[in-house]
Amino acid sequence: MNTPLPPTLSARRQKLETVGLLLLFGTMYFVQGVAEPTEGLIAQPVRSLLRRWEYSTFAISTFSFLLALPWVFKPIYGLLTDFVPLCGTRRRSYLLLTTGVTVLGLLLLYTIPAARGQHTLLLLLLVAPTIGVAFGDVVVDGLMVEKGQPRGLTGRLQSVQWAAMYAATMLAGWLGGYLSHHNHQQLGFLLCAGATLITFFLAWFFVREERQVASAGALQTAARELGGAARTPAVGVAALFLLLWNFNPFSASVLENHMTRSLGMSEQFTGWTVVLLSAGAIAGSLAYGLYCRRVSLQGLFHGAVLAGILSTLAYWGLKDQMSASIISAIVGFTYMSGSLVQLDLAARACPASAAGTTFALLMGLSNLSLMLSALVGGYLYDSWSTEWGTTNAFNALVGFGAMTTSACWLLTPAIRRITAS
Numbered sequence: 001m002n003t004p005l006p007p008t009l010s011a012r013r014q015k016l017e018t019v020g021l022l023l024l025f026g027t028m029y030f031v032q033g034v035a036e037p038t039e040g041l042i043a044q045p046v047r048s049l050l051r052r053w054e055y056s057t058f059a060i061s062t063f064s065f066l067l068a069l070p071w072v073f074k075p076i077y078g079l080l081t082d083f084v085p086l087c088g089t090r091r092r093s094y095l096l097l098t099t100g101v102t103v104l105g106l107l108l109l110y111t112i113p114a115a116r117g118q119h120t121l122l123l124l125l126l127v128a129p130t131i132g133v134a135f136g137d138v139v140v141d142g143l144m145v146e147k148g149q150p151r152g153l154t155g156r157l158q159s160v161q162w163a164a165m166y167a168a169t170m171l172a173g174w175l176g177g178y179l180s181h182h183n184h185q186q187l188g189f190l191l192c193a194g195a196t197l198i199t200f201f202l203a204w205f206f207v208r209e210e211r212q213v214a215s216a217g218a219l220q221t222a223a224r225e226l227g228g229a230a231r232t233p234a235v236g237v238a239a240l241f242l243l244l245w246n247f248n249p250f251s252a253s254v255l256e257n258h259m260t261r262s263l264g265m266s267e268q269f270t271g272w273t274v275v276l277l278s279a280g281a282i283a284g285s286l287a288y289g290l291y292c293r294r295v296s297l298q299g300l301f302h303g304a305v306l307a308g309i310l311s312t313l314a315y316w317g318l319k320d321q322m323s324a325s326i327i328s329a330i331v332g333f334t335y336m337s338g339s340l341v342q343l344d345l346a347a348r349a350c351p352a353s354a355a356g357t358t359f360a361l362l363m364g365l366s367n368l369s370l371m372l373s374a375l376v377g378g379y380l381y382d383s384w385s386t387e388w389g390t391t392n393a394f395n396a397l398v399g400f401g402a403m404t405t406s407a408c409w410l411l412t413p414a415i416r417r418i419t420a421s
Contacts, residue, residue, distance in 0.1 A: 021147055024206055025157055026164035028140050031199045033168025035102060035192040037130045038068045039252075041172040041179075042188040044274070046122070047256060048180035048267050053116055057257045057385075061378025064253055064371075066123060070131040071367040077138040078360030088211040091146075095139045095203040099196050102132030106193035113186050129192075136199065138360045143207070145359055158343050159289030162336065166281035173278060177271015235358060237414045238346045239365050244408045245304065245342050246369040249377030250312055250401035254394070257381070259324065262390040269321060273328040280332025287333075288340040300341045301408075301415045307338035308405040315398045342366070373404070 034041050050060045080086075086093040105128030114122040148157045179188050259265045259273070292300070311334040314327045346362040377397060384393035 021157065022160045024202065025140065025144055026160045027202060028199050029161040030164040030168045031195050032133060032137060032140075033165040034172055034195040035106070035129070036133045037126050037192075038064060038071075040168070041176050041192050041195075042185070043252075044173070044176035044256070044267070044271060045179045045185040045188045046126070047253060049114075049122075049185050050119065051257070051260065052183075053119070055119070056378075056382055057253060058375075058378040058382045060257070061251065061253045061375050063119060063123060064251075065375045067126055067130060068367065068371045070127065070134045072364050072371070074134060074138050074360035074364040074367070077135040078142065078358070081139050081142050091139050091143050092203055092207045095136055095207060096200060098132045098136035098139065099200040099203065100132075102129045102136065102196045103193045103200065105129035105132060106189045106196065109189040110186055110193065132196075138363075141359050141363070156289050156292075158340055159285050159292065162340060162343070163282045163285035163289075166278040166285065166332070166336065169281070170275045170278035173271045173274025175271075177268045177274070180267035180271065233414070233417070235362070237411060238342075238362055240414075241301070241345065241408060241411055242342055242362055242366040243369045244411070245308055245338070245405060246366050247373040247404050248308070248312060248370075248401040249373045249380060249404065250315070250397050251374035251377045253374060254377050254381045254397060255315070258390060258394045259318075262394070263318075263320070265321060265324070269324075273324050276325055276328040277332035277335075280329040280334075281336035282332075284333040284336035285340060288337060288344075292340070292344060297345070298415055300344070301412075304338035304341035305405065305408040307334040307341075308408070309402045311335040311338070312398055312402040312405060316395060318394075377401070 032040070037043065037046070047060055047064070050063060055063070081090055081094050086097065105125070109125045109129070112121075112125065114125070144157050144161070175191070176188065179185055256270055259270050260267065295303070311331045314331050314334075317323050317327055346359060346366075380400070381393050381397055384396055387393075388396070
C-alpha cells in the first residue's frame with residue numbers, strides 16, 4: 001500500500017522535479033546550440049570556407065538550404081519516436097542513437113577535410129550529423145511536451161531551453177568567428193563531437209521511461225492521430241503563423257556576406273555580433289518565462305508580429321561596427337521574444353498523445369519556410385546588388401523581410417476565435 005506524501009513533501013518533490021526538468025532540457029539545448037551544423041559552432045566556419053572559395057551569396061544560401069533539408073523531415077522522426085519504440089523505449093533509445101550518429105559524423109568531418117571547391121563532399125559529410133541533431137531535437141521536444149504539458153511548464157521549459165540555446169550560440173559565435181578568422185574550420189568539427197557526447201551521457205543516465213512494446217498498426221494509429229491533430233483549429237492556426245512568421249528573406253547568409261564583403265568587417269567581428277545577438281536573445285528568453293502566462297494569447301500574438309518586424313527593420317541602421325553591435329543586441333531580444341511566442345503556441349496546440357509528431361510537423365513547416373525564404377533572400381540580394389549596388393539591395397531586402405512578417409496579422413481573426421472558444 002502506498003502512503004500519500006504530506007503536502008509539504010509533495011510540493012518539495014514537485015519543485016525538485018521541475019528544477020530537474022529545467023536543468024535537463026536546458027543542458028540538452030545548450031549542447032544542440034553548439035553542435036547543430038546549420039546554426040551552431042561550425043555554421044560560420046563552413047560559410048566562411050565557402051566565401052574563401054569565392055562562392056556567391058546565392059550559392060552559399062543554396063548550400064545552406066540543402067544542408068538544412070533534414071530538418072524538414074521532422075514529422076517522420078516524430079512518428080518514429082511517438083509510435084515506434086526502439087529497444088523498448090520511445091525517447092531514450094532514439095536519443096542515444098541520434099547523438100551517437102552525430103558524434104561519428106562530426107569525427108569523420110574532422111578526419112576527412114574537404115579541399116578547395118569540394119563543396120559536394122563537404123555537404124555529404126555534414127548531412128549525417130545534421131540528421132542526428134534534427135532527429136535528436138524532435139526527441140527532446142517530444143519529451144518537453146510530454147513532461148511539460150501536465151505540469152503547465154511548456155512556456156518555462158521553452159524559455160530555459162532557448163536561453164540555454166543562445167548561451168551556446170554566444171560561445172559558438174565567439175569561437176566560430178575565431179576559427180573562421182584563423183582558418184581553423186576543422187577544429188570546430190572536433191569540438192562539436194565532444195560537446196555532443198554530453199547529451200549522450202545525459203540520455204544514458206537521466207532519461208528514464210517505462211518499457212514500450214511496438215503495437216500492430218502503430219503507423220496507422222500515428223497517421224490517424226496526426227490527421228486528427230492537423231484538423232484542430234489551434235494546430236492549423238499555429239502552422240499558418242509559423243509559415244508566415246518565418247518566411248523572411250533577410251537571412252544570416254545575406255547579413256554575413258554584406259558585413260564581410262560590402263562593409264569590410266572581419267570574420268572575428270561577425271562572430272562577435274552573434275555573441276551580442278545571443279546575449280539579447282537570452283534576456284528575451286528569460287523575460288518571456290516571467291510574463292508568458294500573464295499575457296493573453298492575443299497579446300502574445302500581436303507582440304510577436306511586432307517584434308519580428310522591428311527586429312528586421314533595425315538593420316536599416318547598419319553602417320559600421322558600433323551600429324552593428326547595438327543592433328545585434330536589440331535584435332536578439334526582440335527576435336527571441338517573437339520566436340518564443342510561436343514556439344509556445346505550437347507546444348500548447350499539440351495533443352499529448354502525439355506530442356512529438358505534431359510538434360515536429362509544426363517545426364518542420366517552420367524550418368521549410370525559413371529555408372525557402374533564405375534561398376529567396378540570397379537570390380534577391382545577388383540580383384538586386386547587380387542592379388542597384390550592395391547597400392541598396394541590402395536595405396531593400398530588409399524592407400521586404402519586414403513586409404512578409406507583417407502578413408501574420410492576417411491571422412488575427414483566427415487567433416481571436418481560438419481564444420474565445
